[in-house]
Amino acid sequence: MNGFNQVEIARVCCRNEAIGEKSIAAAMEKLQELQSEITCAICRDYFSEPVTISCGHSYCRACLSWTWRIGPTAFSCPECRQVSQVREFPAVNEHLAQLTDLSRELCSLLLQSAEGHHQRGRHKKALKLFCEDDQTPVCVRCSQSPDHGAHKLSPVEEAAHxxxxxxxxxxxxxxxxxxxxxxxxxxxxxxxxxxxWMITGEYNRLHHFLLEEEFRCLERIKQEERASWDRLSQHMHTLQDLMLELQERSQQPNMELLQEVKQLLGRSESILCQRANAVIPELRECPIPGMIQMLSRFRVDITMDPTAASSCVTVSEDKKSVKTREGWEEEIMHPEDYAFHAVLAEQVFNSGKQYWEVDMTQLPQWMLGIYTPYLRRKRRRNEPTCDSVFLLQCLKKEEDYYLQTYPGSLEHRMKGPVSRVGVYLEYTSGTLIFYNVLHSSLIYEFHSIPFTGSVIPFFSPGLPLPGTKASPMSLCPVGLCVCCSS
Incomplete structure (x- = not known):
């Protein structure tokens, strides 16, 4: 360490009676170079009984003791956080203590020398007055100048007191x-x-509750699947028995055939009417506690683009809802045509995770999904098809509601209409999920969609039922929570 030589040189300069302001400035500059070596990083003052720990950093003995007493990790450096392998408190660094004392002496000499120079102003007069306005000492001649004429002046002794x-x-x-x-x-x-400890315990408890809920949900699904299988099996046996009976009756003589034909025809008609309920399964509701609240972290504020709307629909002024125009009665021949009988969103997604919710309380029929022009259907032979529309559709037939997906295998009946649907899009993994928001339950999930370009949400209110007026499909405000909507 060459600090001792620098301090000695500066001290000799300061003791020289002929020292000038430039020499003082040079000595002060050398002292500033030593500040990092003689200053404690904890108290920001000169070292007092300096100690040096294994990582090489030095502190006041009292400061380091206080830090290790209250710190979360004992024997760690307050600066670099390196943990010392030595579990004993370090001894005082005498070399560093001596350097600190020399630097203190130098600082005192510099202040005395600087004070001697500052005692004489620009007029080489003693600075006997203190300007309260400028907070600076001045000589008598300066106090009479226009710069200080209207200022409050006090004797230096009084101002210092x-x-x-x-x-x-x-x-x-x-x-x-x-x-x-x-x-x-x-x-x-x-x-x-x-x-x-407490937060970790709460999360562990939450994980335990969710595992229990998952087990109950899966058990309920298994029971429903067994009941559905039993119901379909029973229906099949009923149809087989009916088929045998019809074959036997058709071979009977005329009089015997006509005697109980009325009952046979009625029973056959009743069995055939049970087909829809027996074959088309009912959509299972499997609530997932907290899922909608978690998805709300990814809520995005979506608006509809009137310039990207079909002539069959009309968009509201605030661009938050869409209705079917009167006169839309043409039949949609292919599911991809839905994108051309709908309105696209103004927002385009190319990355990240997004979630939005749509209210269709007044709509018995609707279509909802995403459209990407970069996934075109390939028509060539022996090549996989790639769809550009991924949607969830609701239809009403007689008294029942049906949910269908395209592409996909979902075709289920529902007990009642779905009034609010949440849509979660995860671009990187190619995931698109639909949720029944009010029941906190999953409707359907598309996964591993090969996105290669922009993804645009789209909305279609669908054809109104005969004898009814068109109703709006509306985007839910970002700040509207599930409890408010319900």
Missing amino acids: NCRKKLQHLQNHVGKRLEEAEKLLAQEERQAVDWD
Whole structure:
């Protein structure tokens, strides 16, 4: 360490009576170069009994002891956080202590030399007055200049006395605050709460609850599947028995055939009417607690693009809802045509995770999904097809509602209409999921969609039922929670 040589040179310069302001500035510059070596990083003051730990950083003995006492990790460096392998408190670094003392002496000499120069102003006169407005000492001649003529001036002794009183007042105030901080710190140590342990316990408890709920949900699905299989099996046996009976009756003589034909025809008609309920399964409701709340982290504010709307629909002024125009009665021949009988969103997604919700409370029939022009259907032979529309559709037939997906295998009956649907899009994994928001249940999931370009949400209110007026399909406000909507 060459700090000793620098300090000695600066000290000799300061003791020279002929020292000038430039020499003082040079000595101050050398002292500033040593500041990082003789200053404690904790108290920001000169070292007092400096100690050096294994990582090479040095601190005041008292500061390091206080830090290790309150710190979460004992024997770790307050700067680099390296944990010392030596579990004993380090001894005082005498070499560094001597350098600190020399630097203190140098600082005092520099201040004395600088004060001697500052005692003489630009007029080479003693600075006997203090300008309260400019907060600077001045000589008598300067005090009479226009720069200080209207300022409040005080003798240097009086100004210094008043300054010491202010500093003493501040010192007392800081001392009281320091005592309060020490009391609060001691109180915090006595009443320390292990928040890490408690939070971890709550999440573990939540995981346990979700695992139990998952087990119950899967068991319920298995029971429903067994009941559905039994129902379909029974229906099949009923049809087989009916088929045998019809074959036998058709071979009977005329009189015997006509005697009970009325009952046979009625029973056959009744069995055939049970086909829809027996063959088309009912959509299972499997609520997932907290899922909608978690998805709300990815809520996006979507608006509809009137310029990208079909002539069959009309968009509201706020671009938040769409209705079917009167006169739309043409039949849709292919599911991809839905994108051309709908309205696209103004927002385009190329990455990330997004979630939005759509309200169709007044709509018995609707279509909802995404459109991407970069996944075209390939018509060539022996090549896989790639669809550009992925949708969920609701239809009403007689008294029942049916949900269908395209592409996909979902075709299920429902107990009643779905009034609010949540749509979750995860671009990277190619995931598109539809949720029944009010029941917090899953409707259907598309996965591994090979996105290669922009994805655009689309909305279609569908054809109104005969004798009914067109109703709107509306985007739910981002701030509207599930409880408010229900």
